[in-house]
Amino acid sequence: MFPIVTAMGSLPVDSYEEAKALVAAGCPQAPHCPQLPVVCKEDLLLEQGLAPWERAGLIRRLPDGRPVVDRSADGFAEALARFSRICGVGECGVDEPIEWYSNDESLFAQKSPTYLRFRQDLLERAWPGNVNWVKAQLAGPLTTARYVTDERGQSLLDDPQLRELVLASAALQASWMASDLRRLPWPVMIFVDEPGLVGLGREPGCDPAMAPGETAGFDGSDDVVRRFVRTMVQAVGQTGALAGLHCCGDTDWSVILDSGAHVVSFDACRHFAGMLRHTEAVRRFLDRGGLLAWGVVPTEPEALEAATVEGLLQKLAEQMAAMEGKGVPGDAIRRQLILTPACGYGLRAVAEAEKAYELLGQFSSRIKKAGGRGIRL
Template sequence: MVRKEENKSSDLNPKTWEPHFLATGIGSLPHSDPEAALDLIWQSVPTAPHWPQLPNLGAESSFIGQFLRPLIETGVIGGFASPRFQVEAPDWPERMARFYELYLRAESGEIEALDAFGFTPKGGIGFESFCADIEHRDTQGVLLVKGQLSGPLTVGMQITDANRRASYYDEIQRDLLVKALAMHGEWQTRRLARFGYPVLISIDEPELYAYGASTHVTLGRESLIAHINEISDGILRQGGIPGVHVCAGTDWTLLFDSKVRVVNFDAYEYMTSMIVLAESLNDFLEQGGILSWGIVPTSAKAFGETVESLQECLEGNIQELVKRGVNEARLRAQSILTPSCGIGTLELDLTERIYALLQGLALKMS
C-alpha cells in the first residue's frame, strides 16, 4: 500500500518574519570529516545551523553531483563523475518515461517516490550527519535550520554534451533538471521540518550573473523566474522558506518578482548591483522579503578584516540604501548575515577565520 504523509508547516510566517541579522552559512565547507564541519557550524551559527556540503568527499558530494540521484538511477544521466544526458541511448524515451513516472508519483504525494529524489548515502553524508547531530545537540537557541540545493541554471550550464553545449539550452534536458531539483527541494524541506524548526532552503544559483550579458542573450527572464518558482513551490508545499543565493551581481528584480522570500547576495564585492535597485528592494521588503547580506569575504581578504571593519562596511551599505528610499527599520529587521559565497574550496584556517568573523558580526548587530 502506498504510504502518504501530510505536509508539515512551521509556525513561521514569511510575511512577518524578522530575523534581525541572524547569521547562517552558505553551505559548502572544505572538511572531510562531517563532525568537524558540524562542530564549526554549531560553534559559529548556533541559532541558524545549516547542514555541511562536503565537496572534497567526491563527485557524489559535489555541487552538481549531489542532486542528480533520480536522473542517474532512472538512466537519464550517466555517472556522477562526468554527468551527461544519455540522449544517444536507443532506449532514451523509456529512460525519460521512468523518470517522469517517478516524478509524477512524488508530486502526487507518494513518500517512497519523493524519497528517491533525496541524496545517495555517499552524497548525503553531511546532510544525514546534521540530521543525526541535531537529535542530541542542545538546540534551545535554534531559531531555524537551513538547507541548500543547486539551481537549474547553474547545473544546466555545467552539464554539457559531447559538443560542449550546455544542457540548459535543451528544452527537454532543462525540464528534467528543473523537475529533479524541485522534488529534491521538497524532499529536503520535509526532512528538515521534522525537527520542528522553521526551514530555510536556499537555491544556489551563481550562474544568474549571466542574465542580461551579451554572451547569454537567450536566457529569458520569464523562464528563469518560472524555474525558480517551480522549485520554490515544492519548498513552500512543505512549509519551508525559499531563498536564492547568487555570489555575483545580477538583476535582482528577477528574484524580487519570483516566489523567493530570501535573496542572498555578495554584499562585500557587489553592493553596487543592489544599490541601483533600491526602490525595487524596498518593495520586496514591504512584501515580507528578507535581504541576506553576504558581507564576510570568502577569500584571503578575510584575514585583513575585523568584526569592526565589517560592521562599518555593513552600516555604510545600509545607509546607502536608506538614502535611496529603503525603509531603515524594515531593512534592519529583515536582514540575515552570511559569508559572501561557499567555502568548500578554501583552506581550513581561512574557513575558520570567515566563520569567526561571521559569528562576531552577528553578535555586534543583534
C-alpha cells in the same frame, strides 16, 4: 530574532565532526547543513542536482568524470520516459511517489551522509547551542541546466524537454528536503543555490563556464528564468519552509526579488553595486516581508585575511545607508536582516574557513549580548 547569522553550506574540512564544530561556533542559533565536497563528490553543486538523473540511468561519465546526458546511450529513451513519469512531466503524469527521492538510495540518505547526521543530531537535540533556525541548501535547476551538457556539448538549457525535466526533478528534491526538515521543532530555510544566474541582464558572449561571480552574459530567456525561480520558491514554500535564493555573482536582481522568494542572498562584498541598481525591487521585497541575506564575510583570501568584525560592520552600515539614500526604508533593512559569508568555502583553505566562521561567531555573540535588539551599526 534578527539579524540571523548563518552560512552557505560547503566547507573544506574532511569530516563531519570538524564541520559540525565550525558551524556550531559560527552559526550557533541558525546552523546550516554542512557539505564536504573535498571528500564527498556528491556534495559538489552540480552533482547534487544530477543525483536523481544518475540514479535513473541518464548520466554517462567522461574519462575526467564530467557528467553528460547521452541520448545515444543504450536504453536512454526508456529511462528518460520512466524518469519523466516519476517527475510528472508529460502526458503520463506521476506514477511513483515523492518517496522515490527519499528512500535509502536517494542523494540525501546515502550519497550525502553529512545531511543524515545533521538531521539526526537536530532530531535528537544533540546539536550544540540554542538553535532558533535551521538552514539547508541544494543546487538550483538553472545552474544544473546551464552547465551540464548533452553528448553534443549543448547545454541542457537549450533542450526544452531536458530543461523541463531538470526543473521538475529539482523541485521534487527541494520539496522533499523542506518537508523532511520541517519535522524539526524550529523554522526552516532552504536556499536554492543559483550561481548560473550570473550575467542575467547582461549581453551574452562570454564563456558560460566562467567562475561564479564574473559577469558572463546569460542566454536564457527571462520567461524561462522567472518560471524556474518561481517554481523552486513554490516547491519549498508549500511545505511551510522559507524559500531562499542565493546567487554569488551579479545578476538581474529584480527577477529574484519579485519571484516570491522569502529570502534573497547576495555577495555584499563584491557585488553590492548590482543590488543597488535594483532598489525599487528591494523596497517591494522588504514591503512584503522578505529577508535580505547580506554576504558580508569575504571569501576572497586577501579580503578575508584583512577582515575584522568592526570593519565589516562599518562597511555594512555604509551599504545600508547607500540603499536608504535610494528610498529603501532603513528600519526594514535592519529589521529584515540575515548575515552570511559571500559564498561557500568548500574549495578554499581550511584556515580561511576557520577565519570566516570565527567572524560569524563574533557577529552571533554581539547579537546575543544585544538581547535580540540587533547589532549596533
